[in-house]
Amino acid sequence: MHIPVLKTLDKTFEIVAICSRTQESLDMAQKLLNVSVDFSTDAKSILEREDIDAVDILMPIDTMPEMVHLAFQAGKHVISEKPMAPDVASGRRLLEARTDRVWMVAENFRYEDALLEAARIIQSGEIGKPVTFHWDFYSAMTPGNLYYRPEWRHTGAFPGGFLMDGGVHVAAGLRLILGEIQRVNATIIQVRSDLPPADTMSASLVFDSGVIGSWNMTYAYGTPWPHTLHIACERGAMRVDMHSIEVVIGNET
Numbered sequence: 001m002h003i004p005v006l007k008t009l010d011k012t013f014e015i016v017a018i019c020s021r022t023q024e025s026l027d028m029a030q031k032l033l034n035v036s037v038d039f040s041t042d043a044k045s046i047l048e049r050e051d052i053d054a055v056d057i058l059m060p061i062d063t064m065p066e067m068v069h070l071a072f073q074a075g076k077h078v079i080s081e082k083p084m085a086p087d088v089a090s091g092r093r094l095l096e097a098r099t100d101r102v103w104m105v106a107e108n109f110r111y112e113d114a115l116l117e118a119a120r121i122i123q124s125g126e127i128g129k130p131v132t133f134h135w136d137f138y139s140a141m142t143p144g145n146l147y148y149r150p151e152w153r154h155t156g157a158f159p160g161g162f163l164m165d166g167g168v169h170v171a172a173g174l175r176l177i178l179g180e181i182q183r184v185n186a187t188i189i190q191v192r193s194d195l196p197p198a199d200t201m202s203a204s205l206v207f208d209s210g211v212i213g214s215w216n217m218t219y220a221y222g223t224p225w226p227h228t229l230h231i232a233c234e235r236g237a238m239r240v241d242m243h244s245i246e247v248v249i250g251n252e253t
Contacts, residue, residue, distance in 0.1 A: 002058055003032040013054070019046045043067060047074035054078065054102075060152040061086045061165070069097050077102040082168045086158035109173040118229070118240045119177045127249055128234030130178060133213035135229040137170060140222035141195060156196030162219040163188060163201050170215060173229070177240075180208045191220035 006015060017038040020026045026039045040046055047055070047070055054077035057067050065085045071078045072094075082105050085091035109115055122130055141148050141162055153162065160167065175181060186203035190196060200218040226241045236249035246253060 002056055003029060006056065007033070016051060017046050017049065019043050043070065047071060047076060052076065056106075057081065058106075060150065061158055062152060065090045065094055068094055068103070072097050072099055072101065072103075075099065075101060079104045079106055081105075082107045083164055107168060107172045109169040110176050112173075112242055114240055114242055114245055115173050115176055118231075118238065118245055121238065121245070121247065122177055122231070122233075127236030127238060127247060130209070130211050130231050130233045132211065133174075133178065133229065133231045135170060135174065135213075135215050135227070137166070137215075137217040137227045138221065138223040138225075139166075139219055139227070141199070141219040154194060154196065159197070160188070161197050161199065162195055163198055163217060166219065167201070167217060170217065174205070174215070177229070177231075178207050178209065178211050182206045182208050191218070195219055 015033065015035075015037055017040065018026065018029045018033070019040045019042070020029065021041060023041070026041070030037075030039060038046075046052065055071050057064060057071065057078060057080040059067055059081065061083060064080060068078055068080050068084075078101065080103070083091075084105050085094060121127065143149075147153070147162075147165075153165065158164065171181070183206040184203055186201055188198040188201045190198045191200050199220045201216070203215045203217075204212070205215060206212050226243075229240045231238045231240075236247060238245065238247045240246075
């Protein structure tokens with residue numbers, strides 16, 4: 001997913017090296033790149049190179065913080081996959097270790113056109129101040145799903161499991177549209193034995209702005225309906241998914 005996009009940005013920067021833990025991954029990367037770059041299984045030697053300004057780090061959650069930290073120590077700009085760490089303590093250590101280099105977590109909901117437009121509508125005030133919301137994500141994580149396959153996602157080794165891995169996106173979308181979250185009260189359960197340590201959640205949120213609402217999520221079983229965000233505001237209402245926005249003010253839609 002990363003390499004094809006990086007190739008479209010060749011007028012912004014040049015890819016000079018790729019590092020991976022296995023030769024199989026390196027061979028796959030080389031095939032995707034289809035240009036001559038350095039390939040290595042030694043991350044330290046790559047990070048020591050002075051001709052490298054920035055690194056794109058995509059690794060399993062439990063091993064990624066160590067590599068991000070090494071990149072900070074080497075003075076590199078960093079874009080890293082999400083979530084940033086397997087637990088709160090590790091995440092805070094990374095925040096403390098970050099230097100004056102740019103660090104961005106590669107979360108994509110913040111760049112979805114529909115969510116950006118929803119945020120603009122809310123910020124414009126045209127449907128008044130938001131009061132409450134609900135956002136339901138019901139998506140079955142089956143063995144045929146690309147994201148089901150990696151073994152590290154089934155160890156139960158990090159809090160939240162798939163809920164954290166996928167929930168990062170929903171949290172980012174809510175913060176984009178409704179602002180910062182002040183408090184969360186949530187209940188999580190594990191319904192399926194192959195999705196440890198939890199696969200289903202119901203959460204109540206309070207935002208700094210006073211907005212309250214609910215976020216319900218499960219990876220155990222799906223529904224045939226889209227993942228639609230509903231927001232009730234003082235002068236109207238809005239519902240949003242990744243493909244459309246519907247705004248109602250009075251009798252006008």
